[in-house]
Structure formats: structure tokens, C-alpha cells
Amino acid sequence: MVLELQKPRPIWQIMFSTHHTDVGLLYLILSIGFLFLGGALALIIRAELFLPGAQIIGDAMTFNRIFTVHGTTLIFLFILPFASSVGNYFVPIMIRYKDMAYPKLNALAFWMIPPGGALIWLGFADFSWYANPPYSIISAPGPAADMWIFGLKILGISSVLGAINFIVTILKCKHPDMSIGQVPLLAWSFLSSSLIILVAIPTFAAALLMLLTDRLGVTGFFNPAMGGDPIAYAHLFWFTFHPEVYVLVIPAIGMMYEIIPRFSRKPIHSYNSGIFAFVLLSIVGFSSWAHHMYATGMSFTEKTVFMVGTLAAVPASALHVFNFVATMWNGRIKFSTPMMWAVGGIALFFSAGAGGVANAAMPLDFTTHDTYWVVGHFHLFVMGTIAFGSFGFMYYMYPYVTGRMYNEALGKIHFIMSFIGTILVFFTQHVLGLYGMPRRVFDYPPIPEWIAMNQIASIGAMIIGVSMVIFLANIIHSAGKGKLADTDDPFGVGGKYYYPFEARNPSH
Amino acid sequence: MVKLSGHSNWPEWIYVGVVIALMCWVGAEAWEAERLVEHVPADVEIIKVVGQQWFWTFEHEDGTKEIGELHVEAGKAYKFEIHSTDVIHSFNIHDYVVLMDAVPGRVNTVWFAPDQPGTHDIQCREYCGLIHYNMRGTLIVEEPTH
Numbered sequence: 001m002v003l004e005l006q007k008p009r010p011i012w013q014i015m016f017s018t019h020h021t022d023v024g025l026l027y028l029i030l031s032i033g034f035l036f037l038g039g040a041l042a043l044i045i046r047a048e049l050f051l052p053g054a055q056i057i058g059d060a061m062t063f064n065r066i067f068t069v070h071g072t073t074l075i076f077l078f079i080l081p082f083a084s085s086v087g088n089y090f091v092p093i094m095i096r097y098k099d100m101a102y103p104k105l106n107a108l109a110f111w112m113i114p115p116g117g118a119l120i121w122l123g124f125a126d127f128s129w130y131a132n133p134p135y136s137i138i139s140a141p142g143p144a145a146d147m148w149i150f151g152l153k154i155l156g157i158s159s160v161l162g163a164i165n166f167i168v169t170i171l172k173c174k175h176p177d178m179s180i181g182q183v184p185l186l187a188w189s190f191l192s193s194s195l196i197i198l199v200a201i202p203t204f205a206a207a208l209l210m211l212l213t214d215r216l217g218v219t220g221f222f223n224p225a226m227g228g229d230p231i232a233y234a235h236l237f238w239f240t241f242h243p244e245v246y247v248l249v250i251p252a253i254g255m256m257y258e259i260i261p262r263f264s265r266k267p268i269h270s271y272n273s274g275i276f277a278f279v280l281l282s283i284v285g286f287s288s289w290a291h292h293m294y295a296t297g298m299s300f301t302e303k304t305v306f307m308v309g310t311l312a313a314v315p316a317s318a319l320h321v322f323n324f325v326a327t328m329w330n331g332r333i334k335f336s337t338p339m340m341w342a343v344g345g346i347a348l349f350f351s352a353g354a355g356g357v358a359n360a361a362m363p364l365d366f367t368t369h370d371t372y373w374v375v376g377h378f379h380l381f382v383m384g385t386i387a388f389g390s391f392g393f394m395y396y397m398y399p400y401v402t403g404r405m406y407n408e409a410l411g412k413i414h415f416i417m418s419f420i421g422t423i424l425v426f427f428t429q430h431v432l433g434l435y436g437m438p439r440r441v442f443d444y445p446p447i448p449e450w451i452a453m454n455q456i457a458s459i460g461a462m463i464i465g466v467s468m469v470i471f472l473a474n475i476i477h478s479a480g481k482g483k484l485a486d487t488d489d490p491f492g493v494g495g496k497y498y499y500p501f502e503a504r505n506p507s508h
Numbered sequence: 509m510v511k512l513s514g515h516s517n518w519p520e521w522i523y524v525g526v527v528i529a530l531m532c533w534v535g536a537e538a539w540e541a542e543r544l545v546e547h548v549p550a551d552v553e554i555i556k557v558v559g560q561q562w563f564w565t566f567e568h569e570d571g572t573k574e575i576g577e578l579h580v581e582a583g584k585a586y587k588f589e590i591h592s593t594d595v596i597h598s599f600n601i602h603d604y605v606v607l608m609d610a611v612p613g614r615v616n617t618v619w620f621a622p623d624q625p626g627t628h629d630i631q632c633r634e635y636c637g638l639i640h641y642n643m644r645g646t647l648i649v650e651e652p653t654h
Contacts (some may be wrong), residue, residue, distance in 0.1 A: 061639050123624055128635050134612060135595040139637050224613030230596055295598060296609045297616035300546055304539055311531040318527045361538035363545055366607045370598060370633040436602030440635040441641035
């Protein structure tokens, strides 16, 4: 493992390394950096919406740019790189191989992310992460929009390269004594999510190219003025990005599969149902993309098909929840910080899923679609489930990465404040959506209910913001001054699991 | 297959069965409700709705045009034919759960039947650029004339 603070190396040695732990460390630092950049934009959005009228942002265009970059950053530059970081650290160790299958490809996939991120941040496009044509073709100002397209293109290729690497590593490099049915669930989660990436991403890659040539005026794929169809873009986009939701959530579930049995001091309730649910979710994830498009004028039959496809994903997700609860049942649970994040994440995963069923039901979707309900719903996934699993895992891997323990009390405060904040922001946004407030608005009329809900949500966001400052102070301070971790059993729960520090980095 | 914890599986089967049954029920209810909602009455009056950056215009069957305001009568059924001249908008009267995208190059329809006189907000619910937040209008439901 890295333990950079105990045996320091010059920074360029880590940057130009192809070893999986070094690439994992780079992914980790990059993702935490972008987490704070994207989070700061969220706080600006919430401050602006605290009251009707312009508050801290002068004009609507700046606001539109901010929510676009906020979403793009946190999905592509925080959640995905953080999952890659965990995969890089743990997958080779779990399948007992010395490195990833293609170490240079691995480093290349990482180094494509900074230029992609730079294009998105330097451009600061305004057409939302959905880049909805024909707005994005005829109205969105360049060069920001074009920079966004190129940035996403680079990030997409990086995802595909990473996915190929994970699939080959797990299937071809696992120890000969280990059957595929013995690969730990965290590694299984990377296998399933990587397979989804391989099938899903090329569609959006094609759509991005078409969007670019449409913007250049040489084609009219999505431009009705040139005989194109904007709804075709919606299909291509959601064929990639509905399955992509599972690409984001499956590794987070995998992280919980690592944390929950360990802190419950019990083996996982059913390893096989975990694998079954991962595989099932990666297949049925492809049958629901057009539930984002009920209001585009789809026929009754189309809507019915995609509603059934969406509801079919629910039992697979429910299997995971059952597995977690059954694992904790009668366990001697130790509520250390990682366990608190994992349990909180499961609770919010359940709430998010319940809200999703309401969205999928056709008549209800016409109440919730494109309102703040949807914002609250998917944030319960990306923040409440995925980020919660990720924070739990950050604390879990912290002693292995730094060789020191974080401050447990501050870790728990971070969790409690974030949990309260998340409920205040995103449950409230569900209600706000039922009152009819549309998403992606810079300003809103002074309707008393809307003002009250927005203020609760903004206060919740500030609580999360403060907790993240505590988190940052904790991990930076403890990395140098924290007490030395017992790397055999840093959390005092006993048992022997996968110890990343056993990875042999040739530079050490 | 190695049994990892030696537990029995029947609670999991019951749980999965309950979840699947619940989803079937939700799906069936939604299917039935949507089928009823989409059944357009025979005597609807047609209103042409045009969305453009960043306002709504309405054209009644008798040729009257309105901008930003829409006057209808309580107790009558109306069908909106929704057009767009530039980018995608979404025509929304939240109080009556009227929501349909205005897509350039195609005409979408949705119907509603206001039952009470009153005023309601009309808004755009699909991001359409700079003044999307203020692409709003008013629905005025009047007393029936006869």
C-alpha cells in the first residue's frame, strides 16, 4: 500500500507510476478535489434560491452555467473517479494479482480525466448535464458548449478504458484457485458496472459526435430545422445514462458489502443473492431508459413498456437491502464511522427507491417530472446512497492509505450533520416538487410554500457544507498528526479481511 | 456450492415475493389510471399552444389569440395541441396535472377539463435557456356562459 506519509517519495514518482495503488491514490485525490469544487457550486445554487429574486448571482446565465458544471463535476469527476480509486486499490488484491491487467492503460485512463475536467471547468457550459437539443445546437453559447462536448468525450473514453481493464483483470488475472463464484462482492460490483459501461457508453459517444456536427451546422441529426429529431437524442442519451445510474450505484453497494459484514462481525447473509442482484440489475437496467421521457409525447404502449422495465429493477435493488439487513441481524455491530455511513446510506437508498417507484408509475410521473421532486429523488441516490457509501469507504480505507487513524468523533459528527442535512435538503425537495416548482430555475415567484421549502433546503445544504469542512480538516490533520493505525485491525473488530497494504508496490 | 452461513432462505423468498407483488399492483394501478386519463372525450375544444423563447401563445378554435394568458370556461373539456418554434419547452399547468413537452417539428396533445372557476399558474418545465425561469403564464377559468 501507499503509506506515503511514512515513507515519502517525490510526487513525480507517484504521478508517473503505473502501479495500481499509486493510480488509486491519484484517483482518490482528484475525486476529493472535485467533490469540493462541485459541492461549492451546490452551496452557491442553494444560497441563490434561499429567497425569490436575485440573491448572490447577478444573472440567469451564470446560474445556468453553475448547475450544469455542478452536475457534470460531481457525476463524472467525483463519483466515477472515486469508484475507480476503490477499484484500483482493492480489485487486484481481492483477486490476488500483482496489479491491474494493463497498468499503462490504467494510468492513461486516469490521466485523461484532468484534461476532460479542465475543459468542462474552463468552458462552463450552460445547457445542463443533459445538453438537450435543439437548445444545445441552436442556442447554447460556444465555445463553452463545444468544450463541454469534448470534455465529456474524453471522460467517456477514459471510462471505457477503465472498464476494459477491470473486466480483464477480474476475469483473466484472478488467482487460478479462485473461481468466479468466490470473487468478493466488491470486485463483482466492478465487474458488473464495467460491463454496463461497455454496453452503454458507446451510444452517448455517438450522440456527442452528432451533437458536435449539428452545432457546426454540417448535419441536422437532432435539429428539426434540418429535418432531424431532438427526441432521438433523448433516446440515445438515456440509453447511456439510465444504465449509467447503475454504474454509479453498484460500486457504492459493493463498498457497503465490504463494510457491513466486517462491522457486523458476521459473514454476508447471502453471497449468491448479492451476485444475482448485481447481474440482474445490470441487465434490467437497460430496459427502463425512456421512463425519463414520458412527457415527450410517447404513446400509451411505449410508456407501459418502460414502466414495466423500470419496476422490474426494484426487486433486484430490494435484494441488496434484504441482504444488508439480514447481515446485520443478530450481529455484534460496531458503529464506527464507516458503518454509520453505510447504514445511513442503506436507509436513504430505500427511500430513494420508494420515490423512484412513484416516478415510474405513469400518471404520477406527470406530477413529478422535471420538478424539484426529481431533483430530490436522484440526489437521494447520488448523495444519500452513492456518496454515503463512498464516504464510509473513505474512512474505511483511510488507515490503509495513510497508516494513521482519522479522528473518530469528527468522523461521526461529519456523518450526523450530513445525514440531517441530506434529509432536510432532499426530502424537502420532494415536497417542493409536489407543490410544482420546476427544476433548473434561477428565480421563482414568491409563493409562500415554495419560499419555506427552499429555505429549509438551503439550511440543510449549509449544514452539509459545514460537515464537509470538518471532513476535510479531519483527513488533512489526521494524515500527519493522527495516531498510528494498527493496520492489522484498525477498527478493532477482529477477523481478517483484504488488507490493501499487502499490495507490493515496487517503489517502496 | 459452499453454504456461507448455513441459514435458511425462506424469509428472502417471501420478501422477494412481496416486493414483486407490490410492483405488479403499482404497475396495474398505474396502467389503469393512465388509460382513463388518456381517454379524450368526444366534445373537446381544441386550443393551439405555441411555446417559444420565452413565452406561451394560445389560439382558440374561433381564432382568438392570447399571449401569456389563457381564458377557458369551467365545465368544458379542452385539448391542447402543443407546438414549439425553437427549442424544447414543456407546457405545464401543475394544478391540473397538465404536462406535455413542446417539441419543435412535432405536435403533442394533452387534454383537461377545469371544474372550478379560478386562476392557476402556467409554466415551462423543460430547461429552455436564459429566461426559462420566467416563462410563465396564467390560466383563468371563468364561470360557464351558458
